[in-house]
Amino acid sequence: MSSTNICKVLSDSQRRDILVMLKNGRMNAGEIADALKITPAALSYHLKLLKEADLVMEYKQKNFVYYEINATVFQELILWISQFGGEQK
Numbered sequence: 279m280s281s282t283n284i285c286k287v288l289s290d291s292q293r294r295d296i297l298v299m300l301k302n303g304r305m306n307a308g309e310i311a312d313a314l315k316i317t318p319a320a321l322s323y324h325l326k327l328l329k330e331a332d333l334v335m336e337y338k339q340k341n342f343v344y345y346e347i348n349a350t351v352f353q354e355l356i357l358w359i360s361q362f363g364g365e366q367k
Contacts, residue, residue, distance in 0.1 A: 284355060287331040292316065293324050297333065297347060304337065304346040 287293055296310060305313075311321045325345060328334040332351045337344045 284331050284333065284351070287327050287333065290324070290327075292320075293328055296324060296328065296345075300334065300345060300347045304344040306342045306344050310345065 288297075292314060295314060299305060299310060299313060307318065307321055307325065310325075311318055314321070316324075325334065325336075328345075329336060332348050335346050335348050337346065
């Protein structure tokens, strides 16, 4: 996914909130929806976009689906953004 699409996905505050929650470890959809006080349908939409941007990975374990941050995409994005930082004086 391009950095433009990643930026579009990150432009939504609820998707950013999901990522902040996941930085502490994997969570299932019910836990995320409860914490954000949103419907399962709304959460499904946000998770779909985060997965399409490769920002979140999905793991199935028994009857639950867990979500976790894909840190490699953030590392690549940081490297890409850092090229615009210029020289430090």
